[in-house]
Amino acid sequence: NAGVTQTPKFQVLKTGQSMTLQCAQDMNHNSMYWYRQDPGMGLRLIYYSASEGTTDKGEVPNGYNVSRLNKREFSLRLESAAPSQTSVYFCASSRTTSGSIYEQYFGPGTRLTVT
Amino acid sequence: AQKVTQAQTEISVVEKEDVTLDCVYETRDTTYYLFWYKQPPSGELVFLIRRNSFDEQNEISGRYSWNFQKSTSSFNFTITASQVVDSAVYFCALETGNQFYFGTGTSLTVIP
Secondary structure, eight states, X not given: OOOEEEXXXXXXXXXXXXXXXXXXXXXXXXXXXXXXXXXXXEEEEEEEESSTTOOEEOSOOTTEEEEEOSSSBEEEEESSOOGGGOEEEEEEEEEEETTEEEEEEEOOOEEEEXX | OOEEEOOOOEEEEETTOOEEEOOEEEOSOSSOEEEEEEEOTTOXXXXXXXXXXXXOOOEEETTEEEEEEGGGTXXXXXXXXXXXXXXXXXXXXXXXXXXXXXXXXXXXXXXO
């Protein structure tokens, strides 16, 4: 099993450009998440999807959109990149049952620089 | 509002010393989960432990132990006889209502 995979690993964008970060998991997890990690800030939740077909905003959703394409895939789109979106982006997935949340499995991260 | 505070930004210890990483959380929800993750210098995030709000039993796993106290809203992590491989950033996280809230992390350096 590959676990959680993310593409690309690195990306440099110019201000105003758009791009989509891809994430896939092969663990049959219901829930998927996108985080950003900035120095001194820990991980902050951007969007999450509790199940196929649903998405919800996290703590820092502005400037991002997401798509839960199917149970395996959850993409994050930056429509018009800004330097403030320079960060490391992590995708994660977790198993959930009614009333219980289990640990998250994280992808290797995407290091994005916006100039 | 939900919040996780890891007041210790950086800690250095000499190998074989014990070290405790503090985590204090805030939530008004009665049902929630607490987690610890490790992020070694290679950058990946590794799950260490999960605890739900109804289970205050302390847990020990090898050199690692966790102390959950609802009365003080704390979920502290102790490494006994630290090793160089324990050098990493450690994150405490709170889950409630399908949302996860991470602390800012504690960077642990174990000096040989």
